[in-house]
Amino acid sequence: MKLVVDLQSISRDHIPFNTAFLKLLRQAARNEPIAMLCRQDHADAIAPYVADDDIRFLALPSHLHEPPRGRFVRFNEREQHAFVETIWRQTSADHLILLGCRADMLERLRRRPPPVAMDVVLHATLAEGIKWRSRNPLRRRRDMFATLRRRFPSTVRLIFLEQGIADRARPLIGRDTQYAILPHPIVGSPMETAPGPDRHMIKVGFLGEDAMGKGFAHFMELARHAPPHLQLRVEHDQDCTYPAWRR
Helix, strand or coil: CEEEECCCCCCCCCHHHHHHHHHHHHHHCCCCCEEEEECHHHHHHHHHHHCCCCEEEEECCHHHCCCCCCCCCCCCHHHHHHHHHHHHHHCCCCEEEEECCCHHHHHHHHHCCCCCEEEEEECHHHHHHHHCCCCCHHHHCCCHHHHHHCCCCCCEEEEEECHHHHHHHHHHCCCCCEEEEECCCCCCCCCCCCCCCCCCCEEEECCCCCCHHHCHHHHHHHHHCCCCCEEEECCCCCCCCCHHHHC
């Protein structure tokens, strides 16, 4: 059984990527059971898109939800770690796939790896860590930089999305760490072929959280100077984190 774990997506977060990833996984494992552990609101949002792919969803208890970025909420990391370990044991999963994780979760799995193959798909947490690092020596001992430099067991493989990210991250990872590169999968929007009077316009959509680490400032700057034939849109379901968007 393949167990996909997403502890970060809220509601419609990462729907295009997670949908494409689950479909890609189903094509690779046609006859194997696949389950996804995530928040219930994310499971409800993504389930219609993979209704034909036989994906079983497991709900992450609400008290183990990660706080949204930029918000300081009491959060029991150890309890979440223990719950993930319990789930993969109960489901008898022989392949564990993490879709994004914080440095503390990665370090926990590095120290106490499951006795099965484990792939860690790194995206936003890795990209933001490359751009900025705290000067606090206590934080630096436990951040993503320090964790990636340590030695990972042979059962763990890091998955980088796109060659460019892998090229930048390669000097940061340990010499013996296994890694692979996956071209960023994404499903098309159902609006792409929708007829209408604006079908000749060039539509530009922002994919990702509206935060500085995702490049939202560049998108906002483009929107301010966009010519008439460009239509820029943001699908937004939650409280935004980037101040410019609130204005």
